[in-house]
Amino acid sequence: MSAKEGKVNLRRMTRGDIDAVLAIYKKIREEKLPGIKRSRLSYRSVMTYEEVASTDPGGPLDLSFVAEVNGQAVGFIWSRLAYVGIPIDEVGIIHMLIVDPDYQRQRIAGKLVNALLEHCNSIGIKTVRAVVDERHWELKNYFQGLGFRRSELVIYTRTSKG
Amino acid sequence: MTNLERGEPKVRIRPMEHEDVDSVLAIDRKITGVRRAVTYTELITGDLGGVLALSIVAEVDGTVQGFILARRAYIGEPTEVGLIQMLGVDPDYQRQGIATKMVDAFLDTCRSKNLSAVRIVINERDSQLEGLFKHLGFRRGEFIDYTKTL
Helix, strand or coil, rough: CCCCCCEEEEEEEHHHHHHHHHHHHHHHHHHHCCCCCCCHCCCCCCCCCHHCCCCCCCCCCEECCEHHHHHHHHEEEEEEEEEEECEEEEEEEEEEECHHHHHCCHHHHHHHHHHHHHHHHHHCCCEEEEEEECCCCCHHHHHHHHEEEEEEEEEEEEECCC | CCCCCCCCCHHHHHHHHEEHHHHHHHHHHHHHHHCCCHHHHHHCCCCCCCHCCCCCEEEEEEEEEEEEEEEEECCCCCEEEEEEEEEEEEEHHCCHEEEEEEEEHHHHHHCCCCCCCEEEEEEECCCCHHHHHHHCCCEEEEEEEEEEEC
């Protein structure tokens, strides 16, 4: 077993995880993925402490989980309870699923998703959604492999500037 | 020619209040024919996620004839946006520009709260709703929705 491997511990995210979450996010931003131009994806280069803190990790609407190896956070799934759609539906929405590049290919992402699904099921949330950039084929394929299916819902946006 | 001379109603847009719940539910029921009051009552009066912070109503002659139910949300990226959960106009007052006025007011509200975008999740088979929001200046983006039912 290499130093990068070990028993994966999954737990709910708390406010104390924000710095670790930002560190993993920064690291993944710097990774180059084959066939993907980062500049074309929706992830921004900067995600701030305030933005993550404002989602109230560990709060009543938060559904996020952290994966630890040897006591160190190496991945997270950022998810929140939301009421969306017309008519309104109560769903768990996955906003981000990220694993430290040094710890990838150890099925940690799948464990994070399963932890979320089990938690949602246990509290009566029957639908979990992942909002994905349609140009990110790798992520699309990943969620399809986990049993997610493209829904009929589409997202329309209007900027509020000027 | 003024609105009044054309016979157009005077529309007043204001923030939604707890007292508006019954009016909102009545409009929704009139539009959809569905009695789903419990869900909306919980959303509005339960203050789950601060719905009242962004939601607005449109009054015509002092009576609520339209509403936008909305809240702050994260959809697809770590940037808070204004999420329209429901937009309704009483069928007797449709095609009078009330939806446009409400969306414009909602955009102003979002700007004042430093929210850079407004989003709505629509079923792509609902061509009427899709057409309305296209008309209101919304555009379909790159985000798509993958769902797993438990």
